[in-house]
Amino acid sequence: MRPVVLPALLVVAIAAAGTAWWRFASRAEHVTVVVTEHAEAELVAARDAADPGGTLLVALRLKAKPGWHTYWRNPGDSGQPTSIEWRLPPGFTAGAIRWPVPQRLSIGPLANYGYEGEVLLSSQVQVPAGAKEPIQLAARARWLVCNPEHCIPESGEVSLALPAGRGGPSKWAALFDAIRLPQAAPVQWKLSAQRDGDRVLLEVIGAEETTLTFFPYEEGKVRHAARQPIERTGAGVRLAIPVSAQPVGEFARLTGVLVTGGARAFEIDVAIMAAQS
Amino acid sequence: MKQLLALMLFAALPAHAATVGAPAPDFALQSVAAATVKLSQYRGKYVVLEWVNPECPYVRKHYGSANMQRLQKDSTARDVVWLSINSTRAGHSEYKPPAEMAAWMKQMNAAASATLLDPKGDAGRAYGARTTPHMYIVDPKGVLAYAGGIDDKRSTDPEDVKTAKNFVRVALDELLAGNPVSSATTAPYGCSVKY
Numbered sequence: 298m299r300p301v302v303l304p305a306l307l308v309v310a311i312a313a314a315g316t317a318w319w320r321f322a323s324r325a326e327h328v329t330v331v332v333t334e335h336a337e338a339e340l341v342a343a344r345d346a347a348d349p350g351g352t353l354l355v356a357l358r359l360k361a362k363p364g365w366h367t368y369w370r371n372p373g374d375s376g377q378p379t380s381i382e383w384r385l386p387p388g389f390t391a392g393a394i395r396w397p398v399p400q401r402l403s404i405g406p407l408a409n410y411g412y413e414g415e416v417l418l419s420s421q422v423q424v425p426a427g428a429k430e431p432i433q434l435a436a437r438a439r440w441l442v443c444n445p446e447h448c449i450p451e452s453g454e455v456s457l458a459l460p461a462g463r464g465g466p467s468k469w470a471a472l473f474d475a476i477r478l479p480q481a482a483p484v485q486w487k488l489s490a491q492r493d494g495d496r497v498l499l500e501v502i503g504a505e506e507t508t509l510t511f512f513p514y515e516e517g518k519v520r521h522a523a524r525q526p527i528e529r530t531g532a533g534v535r536l537a538i539p540v541s542a543q544p545v546g547e548f549a550r551l552t553g554v555l556v557t558g559g560a561r562a563f564e565i566d567v568a569i570m571a572a573q574s
Numbered sequence: 575m576k577q578l579l580a581l582m583l584f585a586a587l588p589a590h591a592a593t594v595g596a597p598a599p600d601f602a603l604q605s606v607a608a609a610t611v612k613l614s615q616y617r618g619k620y621v622v623l624e625w626v627n628p629e630c631p632y633v634r635k636h637y638g639s640a641n642m643q644r645l646q647k648d649s650t651a652r653d654v655v656w657l658s659i660n661s662t663r664a665g666h667s668e669y670k671p672p673a674e675m676a677a678w679m680k681q682m683n684a685a686a687s688a689t690l691l692d693p694k695g696d697a698g699r700a701y702g703a704r705t706t707p708h709m710y711i712v713d714p715k716g717v718l719a720y721a722g723g724i725d726d727k728r729s730t731d732p733e734d735v736k737t738a739k740n741f742v743r744v745a746l747d748e749l750l751a752g753n754p755v756s757s758a759t760t761a762p763y764g765c766s767v768k769y
Binding site for chain 2: 375406407409443446447495522523524544545
């Protein structure tokens with residue numbers, strides 16, 4: 298070939314290769330899955346790109362091995378909630394963890410609130426208008442993972458790299474859709490609570506549920522393992538919530554999640570009136 | 575379903591478990607030295623009850639950092655009785671027979687007045703003990719003066735011991751000075767007691 302063509306071809310080849318690399322990098326998702334002895338953890342997002350000026354739903358996907366569990370924001374009689382320490386690029390902020398409805402896990406005379414198997418602890422992330430690639434979201438996650446025999450504290454550094462842009466639903470979108478968060482209580486319900494000795498009586502006027510379980514957000518107030526008897530009243534139902542023998546601080550409000558027999562879950566926040574004398 | 579069965583087999587902790595301000599339940603337990611030890615034999619002294627399980631990472635945080643031993647030593651030096659109690663049921667994988675429990679306490683240079691085994695969980699249930707560690711202080715009249723956590727930093731990180739507020743140390747200082755306990759009921763943290 299004539300000498301001038303070769304360098305030209307080289308320039309074109311390098312340009313083409315550079316363009317191809319850029320396309321690969323923006324589509325690829327660099328993901329690290331942390332695998333510990335009793336769990337696996339990774340950072341996942343509902344979309345496959347971070348939209349500058351928008352929000353992105355991001356979650357810690359934490360999966361305990363069979364027979365093991367991790368904990369809710371109120372772990373119950375023992376244990377420790379999972380914590381997420383975000384490491385985000387400048388201008389990015391992450392909201393509080395949105396805790397899915399937990400299970401009550403009984404162990405002898407005690408009870409914990411948590412998750413067997415997999416849970417997605419999600420947060421809304423604000424993406425700054427000037428966000429530029431590479432966008433690397435990272436976090437240090439710490440969790441306590443237990444089975445009836447042992448408790449092990451574990452942690453992991455998780456990260457997720459995303460391109461900038463609108464993108465589309467990610468491969469984890471279905472997992473995000475399946476997250477069970479408590480909803481607002483039905484508008485027809487009227488809630489009131491009254492202290493009655495070693496119980497708090499929660500009245501729900503307008504409810505027809507035959508089963509209700511209260512999961513308190515506040516620790517150290519409720520006897521977590523005790524039954525919560527329910528009875529029908531003329532106008533609805535009354536749930537008796539047992540108070541701890543060693544309550545920590547004043548029990549002024551019932552804040553937490555009410556779960557029905559049909560597995561619907563509602564967030565409530567009701568002032569507790571003093572016992573009638 | 576499993577949870578329902580568990581609930582049926584084991585009642586929750588008693589509604590009338592020990593309460594701060596009320597008489598502390600008496601118990602009679604075997605020490606690791608095969609002596610019978612009753613709480614009531616210490617009437618006239620302050621008694622600290624410490625629920626312990628050597629296999630629990632939260633207990634190991636306090637023993638590995640010598641935090642618990644230091645408090646045991648300082649307390650017993652002030653004529654406070656310290657009873658370490660293990661309510662792990664026999665048959666649980668973390669159960670420690672007397673000789674093994676004694677050996678661990680010795681290895682840790684623990685300074686408890688006695689180490690007691692409660693494999694049937696009677697004492698644990700009477701006190702509503704939920705975690706290891708879970709701490710109580712009984713006053714010389716046999717009244718429960720403190721119930722709750724060892725300190726205010728729920729973690730398994732021994733570093734946190736340095737900056738945590740040790741509720742038991744503060745309560746003992748207040749009681750021995752003749753003052754009321756400022757935080758008489760706090761949140762205990764740790765692994766579940768293995769009833």
